[in-house]
Amino acid sequence: MDHFFKQLRDQSHGQGDSDRHLLTLYGIGRGSRAKRILELGIREGRTTLPLLLAAHENGGTLISVDNVVVSYSPPVELEGSWQHVVQDSLIFLEERAKENCIFDLIYLDDWHAYSHVKAELELIDQLVTPSSVVLIHDLMYWTSPYYHSDLTLREGQWADGGPYRAVAE
Numbered sequence: 001m002d003h004f005f006k007q008l009r010d011q012s013h014g015q016g017d018s019d020r021h022l023l024t025l026y027g028i029g030r031g032s033r034a035k036r037i038l039e040l041g042i043r044e045g046r047t048t049l050p051l052l053l054a055a056h057e058n059g060g061t062l063i064s065v066d067n068v069v070v071s072y073s074p075p076v077e078l079e080g081s082w083q084h085v086v087q088d089s090l091i092f093l094e095e096r097a098k099e100n101c102i103f104d105l106i107y108l109d110d111w112h113a114y115s116h117v118k119a120e121l122e123l124i125d126q127l128v129t130p131s132s133v134v135l136i137h138d139l140m141y142w143t144s145p146y147y148h149s150d151l152t153l154r155e156g157q158w159a160d161g162g163p164y165r166a167v168a169e
Helices: 002-011 019-031 048-057 076-081 089-098 114-124 159-168
Strands: 036-040 061-066 082-086 105-108 133-136
Touching (some): 002 048, 019 048, 036 048, 048 061, 048 082, 076 082, 105 114, 114 159
Parallel strands (some): 036 061, 061 082, 105 133
16 A cells, blocks of 8 residues: 555646545545545546545545546555545435435545535535544635635636625525
8 A cells, every 4th residue: 555655645746626635535534534535526536535534544435436438547455435426416415315324534526616616515415424524625715814705706616706605505
């Protein structure tokens, strides 16, 4: 497993919007002893590896949900700890809520429009306990305290105040 840590360490110096968080994601997953981890939004899988590694070491599973087929495939050693679900996150969350499914750790980084994130948070509320951890990416611009909360945007990824507005409410 040491080669995965080297990979995480190397990637954490990258220029991607999640690269600085990779070791933190692993640490939170591992430190919280999360066995049921949910990742909403995969893209190229940068955040998938640290979450998957934590799930694997904790004897658990990472479920990664995206509404498109992604190119990421996990390392062979970790395949048994990963489920990739190609589905709209809101449908996935609604189905899990009906099943009374509980997650120990949820990482939210898919579509960022206010109405989408607000709906996700309302459903996530049914899927967590007081000891669950919910992490949300892209609440702030690269330098703080500048929040992604532009209410003039009516279309697209950051519409109507984005994830920050949903959390602030």
